[in-house]
Amino acid sequence: MIRVGVNGYGTIGKRVADAVNSMPDMELVGIGKASPNHTADAAADRGYDIYVPDGREDRWEDVGMDVAGDIEALIDASDIVADATPAGMGAEYRPIYEEHDTPALFQGGEGADVAEASFTARANYSEATDKDYVRIVSCNTTGLNRMFAPLHEEYGVERASITLVRCRGEHAVISADPVTLPSHHGPDALEVIPDMGPITTMGMKVPTVRHHFHGINVELGAEPSAEEVRDLLASQSRIHVIDGDLGIDSGWELQEFALDRGRDRMNLYENQIFEDSISMDGQQLHLFQSIHRESDVVPENVDAIRAMMGEADAEESIELTNEVMGIGDI
Ligand SMILES: NC(=O)C1=CN([C@@H]2O[C@H](COP(=O)(O)OP(=O)(O)OC[C@H]3O[C@@H](n4cnc5c(N)ncnc54)[C@H](OP(=O)(O)O)[C@@H]3O)[C@@H](O)[C@H]2O)C=CC1
Numbered sequence: 264m265i266r267v268g269v270n271g272y273g274t275i276g277k278r279v280a281d282a283v284n285s286m287p288d289m290e291l292v293g294i295g296k297a298s299p300n301h302t303a304d305a306a307a308d309r310g311y312d313i314y315v316p317d318g319r320e321d322r323w324e325d326v327g328m329d330v331a332g333d334i335e336a337l338i339d340a341s342d343i344v345a346d347a348t349p350a351g352m353g354a355e356y357r358p359i360y361e362e363h364d365t366p367a368l369f370q371g372g373e374g375a376d377v378a379e380a381s382f383t384a385r386a387n388y389s390e391a392t393d394k395d396y397v398r399i400v401s402c403n404t405t406g407l408n409r410m411f412a413p414l415h416e417e418y419g420v421e422r423a424s425i426t427l428v429r430c431r432g433e434h435a436v437i438s439a440d441p442v443t444l445p446s447h448h449g450p451d452a453l454e455v456i457p458d459m460g461p462i463t464t465m466g467m468k469v470p471t472v473r474h475h476f477h478g479i480n481v482e483l484g485a486e487p488s489a490e491e492v493r494d495l496l497a498s499q500s501r502i503h504v505i506d507g508d509l510g511i512d513s514g515w516e517l518q519e520f521a522l523d524r525g526r527d528r529m530n531l532y533e534n535q536i537f538e539d540s541i542s543m544d545g546q547q548l549h550l551f552q553s554i555h556r557e558s559d560v561v562p563e564n565v566d567a568i569r570a571m572m573g574e575a576d577a578e579e580s581i582e583l584t585n586e587v588m589g590i591g592d593i
């Protein structure tokens with residue numbers, strides 16, 4: 264059994280904790296959380312032990328919530344920690360993980376230099392084998408890498424130009440995010456698949472929630488038909504090619520789709536590629552895909568834990584994770 268601590272129990276951490284807790288080869292030691300709010304209450308209801316930053320115990324006791332110890336106790340009790348603290352805080356925690364000699368994996372809000380490798384299971388699982396510090400790239404970059412990896416293996420990705428429309432749920436404006444180019448996604452994709460052609464990514468943000476959209480243009484090293492590309496992408500276990508007849512064209516429809524399929528927390532772990540958008544013009548591939556920002560990195564966390572612990576190869580880990588989480592059942 265791999266004993267896993269999940270430090271940070273927000274959007275990503277709560278999903279990673281549930282996934283770890285459901286794996287037959289893992290034991291969830293507990294979760295790290297700062298404030299004793301409703302999310303903490305829900306974690307306690309799920310039976311998760313809660314560890315809090317040193318010095319905060321009184322706040323929890325004041326509202327009658329049990330604390331199992333401080334975060335350093337969580338780190339000590341764990342074989343590995345999945346860090347899902349707010350962007351940038353993982354880098355502050357890294358020296359503490361090192362002091363406790365506990366390997367850790369980080370999320371995409373951290374810079375590449377927080378870890379020894381950046382990770383997407385489909386693309387570079389073995390890069391994380393026996394490493395102590397690994398970064399799961401962001402939700403958008405994970406979605407790009409899952410698409411790039413089979414295209415690059417089959418045809419070669421000679422160059423790509425991607426427009427990312429990122430859901431940010433903030434003010435009712437559309438903005439460049441950031442104005443400078445490229446956004447971090449292209450460089451991060453190349454951290455994972457370094458031998459692809461230049462990748463230019465342009466980020467925008469819009470005031471909506473849960474689902475990012477990507478307008479994709481990839482120049483391939485061959486001229487397959489749109490049907491061949493469709494079949495290749497549909498054969499990937501973490502890509503769902505949405506049948507055009509289903510009438511899905513928005514993040515709202517995708518949320519309904521997830522709920523109707525009984526997905527916990529509206530999770531859609533798979534890239535959602537719109538079948539009717541897949542087009543080829545010579546070597547140029549165009550398509551639209553959507554990424555559920557809250558959940559696509561969750562199976563990647565599970566696989567990275569196995570890779571870092573040297574417990575399984577890529578195929579074994581991905582298959583087990585998919586089976587337990589119901590990935591590919593839609
Ligand atoms: N949100 C998303 O859709 C995605 C996020 N990511 C990345 O995942 C990481 C986590 O993001 P997200 O889940 O959104 O973050 P959230 O803000 O939702 O959650 C952060 C968690 O960390 C806890 N926390 C705060 N301070 C501490 C501390 N000192 N020690 C331990 N825990 C602490 C928070 O507790 P409390 O609530 O009590 O303050 C909260 O539980 C970031 O790197 C982000 O960029 C990647 C893909 C998608």
Ligand SMILES: O=C(OP(=O)(O)O)[C@H](O)COP(=O)(O)O
Nearest residue numbers: 371372401402403404429431556
């Ligand atoms: O949506 C996200 O997080 P955030 O909006 O909570 O910062 C993910 O971290 C992915 O963002 P990005 O891949 O566009 O950087």
